[in-house]
Amino acid sequence: MSTVEQGRIARRFAALRAEGRAGLVTFITAGDPDHDTCAALLKGLPAAGADLIELGMPFSDPMADGPAIQASDLRALKAGARVSRTLELVRAFRAAEADTPVILMGYYNPIYAYGVERFLADAGAAGVDGLIVVDLPPEEDAELCLPALKAGISFVRLATPTTDDARLPAVLRNTSGFVYYVAIAGITGTASADAVAVAGAVERLKRHTDLPVAVGFGIKTPDQAAGIARVADAAVVGSAIVSRIAANLDADGTARPGLVDDVLGFVRELSAGVRGARG
Structure with a gap:
């Protein structure tokens, strides 16, 4: 069994299945609104009910993201965020929290500028479990996906409402950890997800993969x-x-x-909704 297959992400989804419930994945942008506040938020997320954490890597041109996350990227960059400081946040988090998976989400440019080999080594040492890099299609797997898997870091791929059955095998071929289904056609933080449409999409995805399916974009309450x-x-x-x-x-x-107490309080409300969803 590979490092990816027995890592924190796989263990967390196995635990969720054993509990008979879905998980809550929370996203914050690294360094937003400043490094210390972000560190406090990150530290508090597991106790507030986050089962997995996506940590956004700030980028000046986040083309898949809507106004809210775009603004958070700009705040973080203004406060001095960069790849090395994002990894610092993960290292500090890991010093106190060994079990909650951390997935870095963002775009390829900052990773490329940092250096792929160096990035994967430093990310693995910091305690990163997975990557979501939205602008690297399957045709570019040799750039980052395959090296990440070799380094024991999951590569989570996005599937969308426009990903048809002909395209799915390519999307899923080297995907690991889980599949991230984008519930709406468009950027983050705009339309609301439709649970009925999502149910059909999840059912279709599960005909193609045994990986867990996490659903995002358009979930606000x-x-x-x-x-x-x-x-x-x-x-x-x-x-x-x-x-x-x-x-x-x-x-x-x-x-x-x-700020920290209010945001973590909101996460507790989200967690209560998720944990009570299946009775």
């Missing part, structure tokens, strides 16, 4: 997260959490004193 948790293996919430961070900033972008 505990009720919506619960609706997805009834039909998928995990619900992913990103823009709604990032927007909650933004709502707790002063006019100059400085974190207000209650």
Whole structure:
């Protein structure tokens, strides 16, 4: 069995299956609104109910993301975020939390600039479990996907409403950890996910893969997260959490004193919805 197949992601989804429930995947942007506040949020997410954590790698041109995450990227970059500091956040998180999977999500440019071999070595040493790199299609697997798998880091691929049965085998060929189903056609944080449509999509995906299916984009409330948790293996919430961070900033972008508690309180509400979804 490979390192990927027996790693934290696989163990977490096995535990969720044993509990008979779906998981909650939370997304925050590394360094948003500043390094220390982000570190406090990251540290508090598991106790607030996050089963897996996606940590966004800030980038100046996040073409798949809507206004909320775009703004979070700009805040983080303004505060000095970069790949090395993102990995610092993961290392600090791992010092206190050994079990919760961390998946870095972003775009290839910062990784390429950092150096693929160096990045994978440093990410593995920091405790990163998986990567989601939205602008690398299967045709470019040799760039990062295959080296990541060799390094024991899962490569999570996106499937969308427009990914038909002819395309799915290529999308799934080297995917590991889980499949991320994009519930809406468009960018993050815009339309709301439709649980009925998602149920059909998840059923179709599961005819092609034994991997867990996590569903994201367009999940904004505990009720919506619960609706997805009834039909998928995990619900992913990103823009709604990032927007909650933004709502707790002063006019100059400085974190207000209650930011961490308020955001983690929202995550607890999302977790309650997910955990209660199947009765």
